[in-house]
Amino acid sequence: MEDGTCKGIPSIDLCFTDSTGRRFHGADYDYYSANLVDDRGKPVQQPYHVEYVSDGRGGTLPVGFVHATTKLMSEEQMSYTPAGFDFLDEADTINKYAAILRKQGVRAIVTGHWHALVNCMLPDPAGNARPVVEAANHGRLFNEINLQLDPRTGEVLRDRTTSVNHVNTRDVAPDPSTLRIAEYWRQQLVLRGNTVATRVTAPLTRSVGDSAESTMYNAAADAFLWAANKDGKADLAVAMPGVLRRDISYAADPANPADAPGRVLFSELALGTVYGSGIGVGLVRGNVSGAKLDELLESQWQRAADGTETYRQLAVSDNVRYTYDPTRPVGDRIAAGSIRIDRKPVKATATYRIATLANNFFAKNATPGFTALFGATKQDRSAYNGGDALWRYLEKKSPMSPPTLGRAQPLS
Template sequence: MRLLPRRLPIVAGLALTALVTTQPGIAQARPPHERPVDVQLLSITDLHGYLRPHDDAANGTVKDAEGRTIVVGGAPYIATHLKRLRAGHKNSITFSTGDNFSGWPTEVAYHADEPTIEFLNRVGVEFSAVGNHELDLSPSFLRDHMGKGRCFGEVDVDSCFTDSTGRRFHGADFPFSSANITAKGSGKPLLAPYVIRWVKPERGPKIPVGFINLTTPTTVGGSTSYQPTLDNLSLVETANRYAAELKRRGVEAIVANVHEGGTAGDVYDRCNANPTGPVFDFARQVTPDIDAIVTGHWHALFNCSVPDPAGDPRPVVEAANHGRLINEINLRIDPATRDVIRSATTSVNHPVTRDVPADPEMVTLVDHWVNRGGQTYARPVGTITGDLTRTRDADGESTLGNFAADAEYADSRRTPGGNADLAMVAVAPVKGSVALRGDLRYAKGTNPADADGTVLFGEAWSAFGYANPVVTVSVTGAAIEQALEQQWQTQANGSVRFAPLAVSGNVRYSYDATRPVGDRVNPADVLIDGRPLETGRTYRLAALAYTLIGDDGYTAFAGFTDAVRGSRDYEAFRAHFAQGPVTPPALDRATALR
């Protein structure tokens, strides 16, 4: 695999960005002997709200070709590096390859991911592909709240928080774009499929550069981004379609900005001999009209050159995640043809080192949101009369598990089209992540805002959930029985592992642990609202998407239908405290017969 030519990063001068966001007509005449137009592309991917510098190996370091560890990342340093990289470039375009938000740092996640938008606005991001996590809440949340600043809930409590400059959140100053996420059955993109930016040569008319933005096809069916009202279209077919459309509009310089990735080694600015993964399959198949491919999603780091179907090399790059790298591609465009001179293209991944001055405005931004995160953590959301804990009895029940199942059931009953007959929560799943993450104690904790019986926002956040939606689906009674049977799993060594499921308070069931695995639950001993389970009947079941699609090891619900998405686990859990003082649920929903 031939590597693209490298060049040293530019590190002096002031930032100059010369982009025109309107779309003037494309003139046909070109001055003779005009010099090529240099265009700098700067991109980040999978930031996930990591504005605060992190010092752990996974989120705050990269390895160079000699295996040395470089400490990287943080909004104050991203901003400084972007300014330095732009210096001296007449035509510089900064963008993101998606998964900007729906991350894990609580100072960002507590505040509807608005801090990330403030940061991206402030550092001059001009557009972003839609990543799968951009759809973790809903299409309207992305379009109307993140895009337009439309508030929901109580201002400065649920959304539209006051930012680090003292202003209220107003949404992104840039568009989100995806060519292959569509309303189900329509084939029409939910958002604009591409973005055109105009660059200025020394003389003559401006030249268009087109960016086709694409989203991983795993989005619609993914556990956090699960969106049953949407479809994914093929990456290759969609890119080819819009590349042809751009060319009909006179755009010859085309970039694919693809939130889908691969792997090509673990050195931040290299490419191994055999890069693999869906984005490399895409790169080998998609039309040669596309001149460069910028990728994300896999949190990988590589700088590759892959021949297109015509045999001409083009860059395929991914700039890691969490603000650790900035990718720079430099295109040279022939003003006569308005197309990229492929042989002159260079690409480099720059580590976001911390040996540069921290941008003071971004330091203020980070400090503001960290401080606000402490305030939000301390906001009371409910009261309890006793402990809600993960401690399980012999039947696998826990007060926290039962409360979470009741919260999912209540959320489904509030959701139009939900109307669950029952709810289930994986208390100790067969595999994967555990939604029950912390206990809620009656006794006050160390936070000054806490009191006996008070549940703080941050405590509730840490007790249950991993940003998964509550989804209500239609399943057969036989599937519910099978799920209850799957609580007992025979291991390779012959032992039996107990992986209990919590059920909502309107369910009671008995089991016989002396019988063989797979035959311990009699449908007649499963009561839903006091009536025995009918294996041939269809029931509406509420559960987290993670469980329904089998990611935590329960396969019983494969083939579910009529999915309706409700709230995320965090919001459903907090909302259930609104019923008033919560008494820990009795542990009487599962009973051993002997």
């Protein structure tokens, strides 16, 4: 939803009706962020806003609020944003706009994101105490800060500042309108979950421990390439081992009358199948050399410090083929010159654009041992996350047949 207009953009605009049956017009509140900037360094949202409170004498006093987003946002797999935006240092940015508003430091600091329980007084640069609070997570606590202002100057009276974290005792009668909205969406979830997302002609399955090529992982790699090319460009895609949480069954669930043989329901595909789906690990594209592609494929075999060797299959999209020799040393098993994309040999010094889930482009949440994509250049993020890509691809291919195996072939 952009400016109240339905655009129909995947993962951005759902164009849905609200619990009253009216077309959802967008949020009824404003978004702020002082330190989220575009590639020119300009704020993307308004950095601050001002509220006016009574001075007790019939007039008002201005109170400024400076808003910041954690600069670690772009380092999280759900919100990894490699291009187009940047996050400035929170403290520097807050101080900048606090100076604009008040020509002095911040009076209270309210934090979030970390799920921490914080309520304390810390000195500001002038030695004056100010509250720093965070009220845990998921509605466990409610924080109440009381700041009293001098009606003559508008200054905070520090000795009268109080901050209390209140426990959510859950003994207050629920708000009827909120209950109605929650119940409406619970019912919608059931209805949506029982809609048909796609149909399959046979099961799509994983191998035990991702120890071999599988139809389910091949389908995921194909889906990632399809989605990456819907709003950008990629030469190939990969699905890392461990990113798929379940198979897609051909058999009907006997406990669900909405199911039938070959029918794949929304609840069986769109949520919980791909790692992080439902929240959304984004699909990211980046440029790597042919040598890095070789390194990525070699990462399927890993040797631990104690000498034990493990193999975890990495799925490649259907336009990729390669051969390997399992008898050669770890790190040198991909047959020289065997990697092909669209039937063309991969050149070590050439550049190729690869797509996969965002977490594999940086160290924090990457699949262990698969580091070849960390230095990928010209990264950008698709509008699709992994779960959306698989769902929409299988929807388009319905009825979906299991992809053929043999994209990776051992030397005989």
